[in-house]
Structures are given as structure tokens and as C-alpha cells.
Amino acid sequence: LAKTTQPISMDSYEGQEVNITCSHNNIATNDYITWYQQFPSQGPRFIIQGYKTKVTNEVASLFIPADRKSSTLSLPRVSLSDTAVYYCLVVGVRYSTLTFGKGTMLLVSP
Amino acid sequence: DAEITQSPRHKITETGRQVTLACHQTWNHNNMFWYRQDLGHGLRLIHYSYGVQDTNKGEVSDGYSVSRSNTEDLPLTLESAASSQTSVYFCASSEFAGGVAAGSYEQYFGPGTRLTVT
Numbered sequence: 001l002a003k004t005t006q007p008i009s010m011d012s013y014e015g016q017e018v019n020i021t022c023s024h025n026n027i028a029t030n031d032y033i034t035w036y037q038q039f040p041s042q043g044p045r046f047i048i049q050g051y052k053t054k055v056t057n058e059v060a061s062l063f064i065p066a067d068r069k070s071s072t073l074s075l076p077r078v079s080l081s082d083t084a085v086y087y088c089l090v091v092g093v094r095y096s097t098l099t100f101g102k103g104t105m106l107l108v109s110p
Numbered sequence: 111d112a113e114i115t116q117s118p119r120h121k122i123t124e125t126g127r128q129v130t131l132a133c134h135q136t137w138n139h140n141n142m143f144w145y146r147q148d149l150g151h152g153l154r155l156i157h158y159s160y161g162v163q164d165t166n167k168g169e170v171s172d173g174y175s176v177s178r179s180n181t182e183d184l185p186l187t188l189e190s191a192a193s194s195q196t197s198v199y200f201c202a203s204s205e206f207a208g209g210v211a212a213g214s215y216e217q218y219f220g221p222g223t224r225l226t227v228t
Contacts, residue, residue, distance in 0.1 A: 032215055034215055034216070041221075041222070042221060042222070043200050043202070043219025043220055043221055043222055044153070044200070044217075044219050045219070046216040046217065046218075049214060049215055049216065087152060087153065091215045094160070095141065095143075095158055095160075098143075098155050098158070098168070100145075100152050100153040100154070100155075101152060102150070102151065102152035103152050
């Protein structure tokens with residue numbers, strides 16, 4: 001069963017690139033890695049999904065090394081509105097695995 | 111627009127009472143999930159369903175039950191509420207469940223229900 005570990009918190013300034021790493025040492029062959037963003041008093045919102053190498057969408061990039069035991073969410077040029085909690089979630093086929101990390105609180109300052 | 115709703119948004123109940131939290135989605139998704147969120151624990155899966163008449167236990171299912179009689183709804187029942195079940199509960203749904211073809215595991219979350227058991 002994949003267990004995920006993330007830093008509890010990170011600080012950044014507006015305009016900087018932020019990289020949040022999640023460790024998932026026991027990830028299974030068919031598991032995918034997904035990341036979510038959560039604002040206070042709201043449900044989590046999907047950001048990005050990946051299996052290996054690099055995935056990029058309009059808001060973030062996801063880097064996954066060849067051994068897949070970790071993944072790094074990269075947020076380019078953060079703004080104050082990116083202050084939120086970020087969760088990694090390892091997902092197995094037919095949700096045989098559904099393991100959320102405990103989340104990383106990102107605080108972006110002016 | 112399609113959405114996922116939860117009701118009530120806030121609930122206070124007493125120990126020992128039965129409580130049911132509603133979740134309704136109009137995405138027509140087959141997969142639905144219930145999570146609880148507690149400080150220091152993040153999100154933990156309670157139950158999930160692949161479709162009508164299907165339910166499965168998650169990591170923290172003791173004291174909770176679900177039933178799936180239609181595609182749109184997955185109510186969560188606390189049979190006998192305990193103080194340890196004070197939490198924020200999130201419902202989610204998704205379309206894709208995996209397989210040979212690639213797809214998105216994106217889950218759409220509801221706004222949450224804050225439950226307090228006194």
C-alpha cells in the first residue's frame with residue numbers, strides 16, 4: 001500500500017517558482033500520481049496527473065523520476081492566490097489504491 | 111452546469127444518534143467517494159462505489175455505511191455517532207476507473223459537511 005509523505009509547509013514569494021515533493025516509496029506498477037489544491041472551507045480541486053517523466057498543463061508541471069518513488073509538483077511564478085494546501089494522491093486501477101498525503105501548506109507572501 | 115452537492119453543510123448531533131449525510135452529483139459519474147478530513151491526518155477514504163448497488167470499504171470505514179441505489183446519490187450514514195467522528199466530510203465523484211485505456215483519475219469534490227458530535 002503506497003504511503004505518501006509531503007512537507008508540512010512551505011513559504012514563497014510572489015513570482016517565484018515553487019516545487020513541492022511527495023514521496024511514495026511503495027507505489028505499485030499501475031498506480032498514477034495526482035495532485036490537488038485546497039482552499040479553506042472548500043473541497044480539493046484537481047491540478048494534474050502523471051504516470052512517469054514530465055506532464056505539463058496550463059497551471060503546473062509534474063515531474064516523476066524513473067523509479068517513480070517520488071513526484072514533484074512545480075508551480076511557476078506563484079501569486080498570492082496560490083496560497084493553499086496541496087495534496088498528492090496515489091491512485092490505483094479501479095481505485096484499489098487511494099492514498100492521500102497529509103498535505104503541504106503553501107504560503108505565498110508579497 | 112454539472113455539480114456535486116452535499117447537505118447539510120453543518121450538523122451538530124449527539125453521541126449515539128444516527129446521522130445521514132447526503133451527496134448528490136449531476137455529472138453522471140459511476141464512481142463516488144466519501145472522505146473525512148481531520149487536522150494532522152489529511153483526507154482519509156471512508157467508502158467508495160463503482161456504480162449502482164456497489165459499495166466498498168475504505169481505510170476508515172468502521173462506524174460508517176453507504177448505499178448506492180442510483181447513479182446520482184451516495185448517502186453516508188453514521189449508525190451511532192461518536193465524538194471521534196467529529197470531522198469535515200467530503201464527497202467526490204469521478205468518471206474514469208482505470209483499465210487498458212488511459213484516462214483521467216480526476217475527482218470532483220463537494221463543498222463538505224462539517225459534523226460535530228457532542
